[in-house]
Amino acid sequence: MNPIVIDRLQHKLGYTFQQQALLLQALTHRSADSEHNERLEFLGDSILNFVIANALYQRFPLVDEGDMSRMRATLVRGGTLAEMAREFHLGECLRLGPGELKSGGFRRESILADTVEAIIGGIFLDSDIQKVGQLVLTWYAERLAEISPGEKQKDPKTRLQEYLQRLHRSLPSYLITQVSGEAHDQKFTIHCHVSGLSEPVVGSGSSRRKAEQAAAEQTLIKLELQGE
Amino acid sequence: MNPIVIDRLQHKLGYTFQQQALLLQALTHRSADSEHNERLEFLGDSILNFVIANALYQRFPLVDEGDMSRMRATLVRGGTLAEMAREFHLGECLRLGPGELKSGGFRRESILADTVEAIIGGIFLDSDIQKVGQLVLTWYAERLAEISPGEKQKDPKTRLQEYLQRLHRSLPSYLITQVSGEAHDQKFTIHCHVSGLSEPVVGSGSSRRKAEQAAAEQTLIKLELQGE
Numbered sequence: 001m002n003p004i005v006i007d008r009l010q011h012k013l014g015y016t017f018q019q020q021a022l023l024l025q026a027l028t029h030r031s032a033d034s035e036h037n038e039r040l041e042f043l044g045d046s047i048l049n050f051v052i053a054n055a056l057y058q059r060f061p062l063v064d065e066g067d068m069s070r071m072r073a074t075l076v077r078g079g080t081l082a083e084m085a086r087e088f089h090l091g092e093c094l095r096l097g098p099g100e101l102k103s104g105g106f107r108r109e110s111i112l113a114d115t116v117e118a119i120i121g122g123i124f125l126d127s128d129i130q131k132v133g134q135l136v137l138t139w140y141a142e143r144l145a146e147i148s149p150g151e152k153q154k155d156p157k158t159r160l161q162e163y164l165q166r167l168h169r170s171l172p173s174y175l176i177t178q179v180s181g182e183a184h185d186q187k188f189t190i191h192c193h194v195s196g197l198s199e200p201v202v203g204s205g206s207s208r209r210k211a212e213q214a215a216a217e218q219t220l221i222k223l224e225l226q227g228e
Numbered sequence: 229m230n231p232i233v234i235d236r237l238q239h240k241l242g243y244t245f246q247q248q249a250l251l252l253q254a255l256t257h258r259s260a261d262s263e264h265n266e267r268l269e270f271l272g273d274s275i276l277n278f279v280i281a282n283a284l285y286q287r288f289p290l291v292d293e294g295d296m297s298r299m300r301a302t303l304v305r306g307g308t309l310a311e312m313a314r315e316f317h318l319g320e321c322l323r324l325g326p327g328e329l330k331s332g333g334f335r336r337e338s339i340l341a342d343t344v345e346a347i348i349g350g351i352f353l354d355s356d357i358q359k360v361g362q363l364v365l366t367w368y369a370e371r372l373a374e375i376s377p378g379e380k381q382k383d384p385k386t387r388l389q390e391y392l393q394r395l396h397r398s399l400p401s402y403l404i405t406q407v408s409g410e411a412h413d414q415k416f417t418i419h420c421h422v423s424g425l426s427e428p429v430v431g432s433g434s435s436r437r438k439a440e441q442a443a444a445e446q447t448l449i450k451l452e453l454q455g456e
Contacts, residue, residue: 038293039285046274046281050357053274057267065266129278129357 001027005093012088013119015135017126024095026122029111031097037118044121047129048076051136055144067149075143078210081113084139090115107187110206156216160194163220169195172219174212177202190215197222229255233321240316241347243363245354252323254350257339259325265346272349275357276304279364283372295377302382303371306452307391309341312367318343337394384444388422391448397423400447402440405430418443425450 001024010016010023017023022040030036052075056068063071074080085091090112100111124132137144154162160172178189188208191200192215201222203215229252238244238251245251250268258264280303284296291299302308313319318340328339352360365372382390388400406417416436419428420443429450431443 039296042293042296043281043285046278050274050278053271054352057271065270068267068270124282129361133357 001093001095009088009090009093013123013135014138015123015127017122019126022122022126023119026118027090027093027115028095029097029100029115031100032095037115040118040121040125041114042121043124044117044119045076047120047124047132048117048136051133052076052140054133055137055140059144060149063149070154071147071149073155075140075147078110078113080143081116082109085112085116088116107185156213156220160192160216160220163223164194167196172216174215175200176208176211192216192219194219194223196226229321229323237316237318237321241351241363242366243351243355245350247354250350250354251347254346255321255343256323257325257328257343259328260323265343268346268349268353269342270349271352272345272347273304275348275352275360276345276364279361280304280368282361283365283368287372288377291377299375299377303368303375306338306341307387307394308371309344310337310394313340313344316344384441384448388420388444388448391451392422395424400444402443403428404436404439420444420447422447422451425454 006020006023025035026037026040028036030038049072052072053068056063056071060068060071091108094111094115096111100107120132120136123135164171172192172194175191175193176188177191179186180189181187185206187204187206188211189202189204190208190211191202192212193200197219201215201219203211203213203218205211205214234248234251253263254265254268256264258266277300280300281296284291284299288296288299319336322339322343324339328335348360348364351363392399400420400422403419403421404416405419407414408417409415413434415432415434416439417430417432418436418439419430420440421428425447429443429447431439431441431446433439433442
């Protein structure tokens with residue numbers, strides 16, 4: 001891999017690997033090489049969850065466990081990690097197999113998000129939990145400063161349901177319209193039907209639940225745009 | 229709380245709190261006091277997940293992410309934590325409200341498991357992540373030495389049986405309700421009856437054994453959901 005690109009990434013991350021092989025592995029999708037990043041992702045995911053849980057615990061001494069959980073879900077979800085990956089210009093550093101090189105849209109987002117977790121796992125192995133914890137908190141500084149408990153953390157399906165109940169409308173229905181991809185890499189497409197919108201709203205994701213949440217989010221946006 | 233009981237607990241845990249108030253809070257169910265243990269449980273859960281993920285990562289350098297996930301799920305699930313709670317004689321230390329004092333069965337199991345997580349959160353706040361990590365690994369030493377990826381994970385029928393035994397309930401019964409298809413391509417449908425669920429739980433598969441395992445798995449999920 002181009003050393004200039006790697007240096008730029010390490011600069012953006014705020015961390016230079018002692019063991020460059022760990023960074024390389026973190027950037028390697030399973031489609032590219034058998035030394036891929038999934039084990040690092042497993043480790044990094046658990047570190048991220050702990051670091052963010054601890055940050056929320058310290059920052060919100062009076063907030064209950066449910067609100068902390070919802071805030072954490074917002075901070076660690078795939079969309080947030082993919083945003084962060086874009087801030088790191090991670091896309092240009094990924095090692096992908098030929099099949100994945102062309103992949104765009106949702107697949108791409110999910111690879112980016114997973115790679116951020118793998119990088120966290122790699123930095124931990126290259127240093128220690130304190131160091132990686134501090135670093136993750138600097139990456140999250142703005143998002144942690146902005147987040148607050150309450151309404152915004154409820155998941156989209158819950159918010160949509162509450163929205164419709166306030167209007168005394170019937171509840172939404174979710175239909176799976178398509179499932180594609182192989183067992184380990186499925187994509188679900190969901191149609192969300194609500195009264196008030198003539199057409200179903202489409203959402204997709206790597207699980208039924210994620211696809212439903214995506215569809216609910218889009219449905220809320222449409223209903224709100226429509227001024228209902 | 230009786231200081232002898234508390235000393236005995238700390239001896240079992242292998243840790244003496246600097247801040248006894250943290251231990252007291254970790255032992256306090258929400259039914260007993262507004263200073264209860266749910267925030268500590270949230271924190272402790274994330275620590276436990278990280279510590280076990282890291283232990284499995286180190287111990288099984290060649291095992292894939294899916295197997296590590298399954299092993300972790302086995303190690304951190306409520307039943308395992310409740311077992312550990314019993315090894316600590318935690319039951320006698322719980323601070324419960326009048327409604328919960330009488331609760332037995334699954335509720336009790338789940339309170340015990342949550343309290344172990346809260347204690348982990350409390351020890352972390354009282355010390356640091358290294359210290360709590362080392363301690364958790366000593367609690368898990370035997371279980372980590374025994375666990376292995378793949379086949380050897382306990383099958384659902386075994387887990388269901390052990391689950392019901394812990395609650396002193398009668399064992400499940402499995403009834404074949406349907407066999408369809410030709411000799412080489414049969415489908416078995418099984419009903420699993422357990423005390424605590426009013427309806428039998430259905431499972432199906434290409435052999436009687438697989439159908440029973442499927443039914444047992446679903447039954448466990450229902451029992452666990454119901455207990456929450």
